[in-house]
Amino acid sequence: MQTLVEVAPKVLKDPTDYTPAADFMWSCTMALNGLIQKGVPGDWAVHMMGHELTALFGIDHARTLAVIAPSHYKYNFEAKKEKLAQYGERVWNISEGSIDDKAYAAIEKTEAFFHKLGIDTKLSDYTKDYDGTAEEIAKRFTDRGWKLGERQALMPEDAQKIVKMAY
Amino acid sequence: MNNFEFKNPTKIIFGKDTIAKLESEIPADAKVLLLYGGGSIKKNGIYEQVTKALANVDVIEFGGIPANPEYAVLMNALQIIKDENITYLLAVGGGSVIDGTKFLSAAAVYEGDTPWDILTKTIRTQKGMPFGTVLTLPATGSEMNSGAVITRAETKEKLAMGGPGLFPEFSILDPQVISSIPERQLANGITDAFTHVLEQYMT
Structure with missing residues (x-):
């Protein structure tokens, strides 16, 4: 993550610069080759909700993740705040405040990072027809019998609220 | 930490001017289906590098795999695989082309009537048709996983699939390929990789 934060402006400014390009390319591979998720449960709820936004509106995959992630972490704040705070300390150098403060600041920093890349983080930035999206996604998850998250604790009605927060 | 097993059989060939190494990775007697996307590889020199490396191999091409690989398009490719007795798949593209190729790897050996069932019934592929990749857009990590x-x-619908038989045999990563990628897609790639880590970290 630190590598991505570090090389992002360089890669965007000059993609012919080999060293940041190589760091970026290998970081992308390492981010999802199975290694870093060993020994811990994975969440993937952001992806599952994001996939629906691509299926319904054709929004770029990465952008759907940026739309859902901030709402997902705010909605599940109590369950995830310790990890969010640790991430805030390590990746964003947040050293001030309580666990809650650090965790909240980490979400803000993440969203700001996406904005800096030119990535909008609200569904309404991508479509005017967002009304009813949360209900439709909850219905699809219900029909498929899906529960999300690392503990399978997120029900379709939770997904509905998270998507609505992302409008 | 939970107990785990880890196996990732994909050979990574990383670095400058590595696309030429395709030649030694694909079996000489293979009949290859070369899969790609919208055709940008024909403008940025990657296509020439690939075809040059494959000069001595029997290759058929299938272009036009869209972003978010579309089932209907892939079914046309599946027909070619069957009609032409293809034995090896080569994805030249980003996550969409690679994911589409994984679907074809699974569908080529799938014995049911409706390949869409692989997605809706979560059928895991133990052994698919062998394939390799030349990555042209860093983002998804698909070049070294089995999903x-x-x-x-x-x-x-947009659904996931996977299985231990869907790792690429090899993936060629030449960072020079990003020099012609539009800024929008580079930003997407950074966001995608970053969120992949978030999803594995925030648990």
């Missing part, structure tokens, strides 16, 4: 996500416009 794929396939879209079906007809039903507005």
Whole structure:
């Protein structure tokens, strides 16, 4: 993550610069080759909700993740705040405040990072027809019998609220 | 830490001017289906590098795999695989082309009537048709994992699939390929990789 934060402006400014390009390319591979998720449960709820936004509106995959992630972490704040705070300390150098403060600041920093890349983080930035999206996604998850998250604790009605927060 | 097993058989060939190494990775007697996307590889020199490396191999091409690989398009490719007795798949592209190729790797050996069932019934592929990749857009990590996500416009569905038989045999990563990628897609790639880590970290 630190590598991505570090090389992002360089890669965007000059993609012919080999060293940041190589760091970026290998970081992308390492981010999802199975290694870093060993020994811990994975969440993937952001992806599952994001996939629906691509299926319904054709929004770029990465952008759907940026739309859902901030709402997902705010909605599940109590369950995830310790990890969010640790991430805030390590990746964003947040050293001030309580666990809650650090965790909240980490979400803000993440969203700001996406904005800096030119990535909008609200569904309404991508479509005017967002009304009813949360209900439709909850219905699809219900029909498929899906529960999300690392503990399978997120029900379709939770997904509905998270998507609505992302409008 | 939970107990785990880890196996990742994909050979990574990383670095400058590595696309030429395709030649030694694909079996000489293979009949290859070369899969790609919208055709940008024909403008940025990657296509020439690939075809040059494959000069001595029997190759058929299938272009036009869209972003969010579409089931209907992939079914056309599947028909070619069967009609032409293809034995090896080569994805030259980003996550969409690679994921589409994984679907074809699974569908080529699938014995059921409706390949869409691989997605809706979560059928895991133990051994698919062998394939390799030349990565042209860093983002998804698909070049070194065994998962794929396939879209079906007809039903507005986007579903995931996977299985231990769907790792690429090799992936060639030449960072020079990003020099012609539009800024929007570079930003997407950074966001995608960053969120992949978030999803594994925030648990």
